[in-house]
Amino acid sequence: MKKISRIGLSIVLAISFLLAAFPFAGAAEAAAPKYVFMFIGDGQGSPQISATQYYLGTLQNPDAVIPTPAQLSFTRFPALGIMTTYDATSFNPDSASTATSMASGHKTLSGVINYDTELANPFPIITEYAKAAGKKVGVISSVSLDHATPAAYYAKAPSRGDYYGIATQAFTTGLVDFIGGGRFVMPTGESGDQTDIYEIAQENGFTIAEGSEAVRALNADSGRVLAMVDDPDNAMAMQYEIDRVRRNAEGADSLPLSEMVAAGIRVLDNENGFFMMAEGGKVDWSGHANDGMTSMYETIAFSDAVQVAVDFAEEHPEETLIIVTGDHETGGLSIGFAATAYDTHFDYLQNQTISFEDFDEIIARHREAQDGFEATLADIERYYGLTATVDRPLTLTAAELEALETAYTLSMVAEENRVIGETETLAYGGYEPLSMAICHILNNKSGIAYTSYAHTGLQIPVYALGVGAENFVGSYDNTDIFHKTMQVMQLR
Numbered sequence: 383m384k385k386i387s388r389i390g391l392s393i394v395l396a397i398s399f400l401l402a403a404f405p406f407a408g409a410a411e412a413a414a415p416k417y418v419f420m421f422i423g424d425g426q427g428s429p430q431i432s433a434t435q436y437y438l439g440t441l442q443n444p445d446a447v448i449p450t451p452a453q454l455s456f457t458r459f460p461a462l463g464i465m466t467t468y469d470a471t472s473f474n475p476d477s478a479s480t481a482t483s484m485a486s487g488h489k490t491l492s493g494v495i496n497y498d499t500e501l502a503n504p505f506p507i508i509t510e511y512a513k514a515a516g517k518k519v520g521v522i523s524s525v526s527l528d529h530a531t532p533a534a535y536y537a538k539a540p541s542r543g544d545y546y547g548i549a550t551q552a553f554t555t556g557l558v559d560f561i562g563g564g565r566f567v568m569p570t571g572e573s574g575d576q577t578d579i580y581e582i583a584q585e586n587g588f589t590i591a592e593g594s595e596a597v598r599a600l601n602a603d604s605g606r607v608l609a610m611v612d613d614p615d616n617a618m619a620m621q622y623e624i625d626r627v628r629r630n631a632e633g634a635d636s637l638p639l640s641e642m643v644a645a646g647i648r649v650l651d652n653e654n655g656f657f658m659m660a661e662g663g664k665v666d667w668s669g670h671a672n673d674g675m676t677s678m679y680e681t682i683a684f685s686d687a688v689q690v691a692v693d694f695a696e697e698h699p700e701e702t703l704i705i706v707t708g709d710h711e712t713g714g715l716s717i718g719f720a721a722t723a724y725d726t727h728f729d730y731l732q733n734q735t736i737s738f739e740d741f742d743e744i745i746a747r748h749r750e751a752q753d754g755f756e757a758t759l760a761d762i763e764r765y766y767g768l769t770a771t772v773d774r775p776l777t778l779t780a781a782e783l784e785a786l787e788t789a790y791t792l793s794m795v796a797e798e799n800r801v802i803g804e805t806e807t808l809a810y811g812g813y814e815p816l817s818m819a820i821c822h823i824l825n826n827k828s829g830i831a832y833t834s835y836a837h838t839g840l841q842i843p844v845y846a847l848g849v850g851a852e853n854f855v856g857s858y859d860n861t862d863i864f865h866k867t868m869q870v871m872q873l874r
C-alpha cells in the first residue's frame with residue numbers, strides 16, 4: 383500500500399511540476415485570492431448545522447407540513463467537501479491537534495499546537511506563509527484568545543496549556559496584525575508574577591481596543607490591534623450568544639462575533655490583502671454541556687460572522703476566498719429521539735432563553751436560599767418553558783418531574799459535599815446536575831439528543847466560496863485544508 387501511494391504521489395508531483403514549469407500548457411492560471419477567510423466552528427459538525435437549519439426553518443414556516451431547512455450564510459456556498467479529523471493517536475481529536483492539522487498540514491498529538499509528535503520540532507504555519515507573501519494576518523475567536531484554535535494560527539507550543547507562552551507569541555513574533563474576541567486566561571502567567579500580557583501588547587506597538595465602543599471605532603488607521611469585549615465570562619470568553627441576546631434586550635451593549643470580524647476587516651484591509659481565521663468557539667462548549675438551544679444560537683452567531691465575509695466578498699469579487707468548516711464534532715448530537723419516534727418539535731426550543739452557564743448561577747442562588755423545589759421550578763418555567771401545569775406543549779411527565787427532582791436534590795448540596803458516582807457522571811457529565819437534566823428533557827421533547835459530553839470522530843463538512851473554492855470539493859483529510867489553501871493562494 384505504502385509503495386503504491388508513493389508511486390501515486392510521484393506521478394502527482396511530476397504532473398504538478400510539469401504544470402508549474404509549463405503554465406501555458408493547461409488553462410490560464412487563475413489569480414490567487416487577495417483576501418482569505420478561514421472560519422472554524424469549534425465542535426460544529428453536520429448535526430449542529432442541520433439542527434440549526436431545521437430550527438430556523440421551523441420558526442420561519444410554523445405551519446409547514448414538510449420540515450423546511452433554512453439556509454445559513456455558508457450552507458448556500460457552491461463548493462462542499464467532507465474531511466476526516468483524526469489526529470496522530472485518536473479518532474476523537476481535540477482542538478489543538480485538529481487546528482494544527484489545518485494550520486500546518488501535519489498530524490500531531492491531542493493537546494499539541496504546531497509541534498511534531500516528539501514535541502521537538504515546530505511546524506511552519508499558513509499564516510507565516512501568508513505574512514511572507516505580504517499579507518496582513520488576523521486571528522479572531524469568541525473564546526479566550528489563547529485557546530487552542532486561535533493559538534494554532536499564531537503560536538507554537540508543545541502544550542496547549544501553556545497559555546501565557548502562547549499569548550506572548552501573539553505580540554512578539556511580528557506575525558499578527560489583528561487579534562480579537564475574548565481575552566487571555568493567564569495574563570500574568572501561571573504564578574501571576576510575569577509581565578502583564580496587555581503590557582507586552584502595548585510594548586510591541588499594539589493598540590488595545592476594549593469594549594463595544596472602542597471596537598466599533600477601529601479602522602484602517604488603528605495600526606496593529608488587540609480587540610476585546612469588556613464583558614467576558616468566567617473563562618475570559620465572549621458571552622454565549624443566547625445570553626448576549628437576552629442581556630442586550632435588557633439594555634446591555636455586548637458585541638457579537640460578527641462585529642469582531644467586521645472590525646478585523648476594517649483594520650486588516652490593505653493593498654496586499656489579508657488572511658483571517660475566525661473561530662466560533664462556543665459551539666464546542668455548549669456541545670460538551672449538551673445544551674442544544676445554546677449551541678444553535680452559537681451556530682447562528684457563527685453564520686452571522688461568515689455573512690460579514692460574504693458581504694465583503696461581494697464587494698471584492700474575483701479577489702476573495704472563504705472557507706468554512708469545523709475542527710471536530712462535540713456531543714454526538716443527532717436529530718431524532720427514540721421517545722418522540724419520527725417526530726421533532728424544534729419550535730419547543732425557542733422557549734429557552736438562557737445558557738446552562740447562566741442558569742447554573744440561578745441554581746446557585748436557590749442553593750444559597752434553600753427555598754425549595756417549587757421556587758426553582760418557577761425559574762425553570764421562566765427560562766425553558768418546561769412546566770408542571772397540565773395540558774401544555776411542554777408539560778413535564780411524571781418521569782421528567784422525577785428526573786428534575788433527583789437532579790435538583792443533588793444540585794442543592796454544596797459542590798464539595800456531593801457524592802458523585804458512575805450513575806451521576808453518566809447522567810450529568812460533571813456539569814451542574816439540574817442544568818443538565820433540564821437540557822436533556824427539553825432536547826428530547828424537541829426531538830434531538832446527545833450521546834456524549836466529549837468530542838466525537840464524525841467527519842466534518844467544508845464549505846467554500848470564491849476564488850479557488852472548487853478545490854475544496856470532495857472527500858479528504860483535515861491536513862489537506864492547509865495544502866489546498868496553500869495551493870490556491872499560490873504560496874508554494
Ligand SMILES: [Zn+2]
Binds near residue numbers: 425477667
Ligand atoms: Zn471541546
